[in-house]
Amino acid sequence: MSGATKPTAEKPTAAAADKDTPDATTKPAAPLEEDDEFEDFPVEDWTEEESQIPGGTTHLWEESWDDDDTSEDFAVQLREELKKLGHSK
């Protein structure tokens, strides 16, 4: 950066300084984007709070399989079927 005479911004990144400005240059992505291309974000930077989906669930993954419903059709059918086979023990 030898030739630059401007005093440097006190923030480490200039982009960070702009974080509250929704950026018109990136917004209308329109028909070019498809398949699995990651979209440009409307802002450059954001806080941790702004990464929380409002009303979003934090319960992302089924933690157990304990909610087995032994009265569901298949389970009933299966027991019937197995009864026919008898318990060979």
Place this chain on the structure above:
Amino acid sequence: MQEALVEFYTAHASSAAVAVARFLSPIPPSQNPGRLYDFLRTTNEVRVKGDVQYALQSQMRRHMSSDEINAWAEIISCYWRAVDRIVKAEQAENQGRSAERHALDTYDAWKDLTSNFIKYISNGALPHWTVFTLYFTANHLRKFALKADEQIAKAKPVAFSAGFQDDIVSATPRNEKLEEAARVFNRIFALCLGDRNPDWMTSRRWGVYCIANLQFKTYFKLKTISLSKNVVKSIAAQSDLPQFHLYPASHRVTYMYYIGVISFLQEDYPKAEASLTEAWNTCYAYSTRNHELIMSYLIPCRLITEHAVPTKKLLDQFPQLRSLFGDLINSIRKGDLSGFDKALAEGEPEFVKRRIFLTLERSRDIALRNLFRKVFLAAGFEDLKEGQTEKDRIRKSRIPLSHFAAALRMSTAGADSGQVIDDEEVECLLANMIYKGHMKGYVSHEHAMVVLNKKGAFPRTGV
């Protein structure tokens, strides 16, 4: 002209890269749709360079070096020419004339702008923060390249189709402009990564990740994903980059997404899971599409690493994900093999397009595990012995092979369909489940019996 540049002066005075990028945008802001036309009318092709130079000189003499004034004069003139091509292309489109030449002209003009930008950053005429402005300019170049390639393909649709032998020839130049743009991005990447300025506050290395993201997007489009690995390697080899968490969130999330997808495609699922999870947690709350994209890889990934399925709540929140995975996940949950096969077959074109088909196919094991688990549950409990309570009743752990076979027949084709599943096949499937750690126990071939562990027969499922 002076009036048209006011926006630039203000943006430049606060070193605001994004604001300068907005001034140099090829898309007019929604509140001022005529902006490009207005800017175009401030001068003409012959006078543009002189006009811009004069305006900058009289306004910015005291704020900029003469090198920087010259650089901006050149860049803004290039921008003016690009705007000229964009407006002409728009007019041609409105009149229904062929768009091919105009798309190419626009691309060329924008490439000229980008190249000049690179030139003046690398010779030090422009301050370090302009790499972010350059990023936006380069991102537009990528979009213009896509448009140009699309128009080229449209203009010569079946030129070679008469001779089958020429098929390859006609397929190769399809992404000519995007490939060219990829080389421009390589130069920008090198410009950022190679900055030897020891003061990290004013380093161009802050641009490394956003330019890398641009390269990933391009390589994915060109179907040369393996080239992304070079980018990742160069970044990993650079020991003096600023710490990752100090970069703007948009750079980090996009980078983590692509690292995740690249690891996923290399079947490095633990790494993919870690990267995608980080991207998910940091992603901007209102970017729904990006959330969906992250999950579309994270769901297949976690099926493999953790045998975990997403909650109904999560799928309800993202209807796109529900329509993509809903049936498949339900079948896995229920241990419904024919449902699983059906959902996989129906989703195949979409799954293949997203490069997740092969991974999802492997999750059939989990559906099978859940089915076998149902057999185990159906067997019920041993009779209570003395001193035992309901709480510590023990499930029957010796289960005849024939029971598993019956369940399998029911789940694949219905109990009476007559489809044959050999007992040997059942035994083999069971042995495999045990080998893969989905079940704990052993198969007694002699007694045609499966003996399961009394505790934790189906790890991580609660029984």
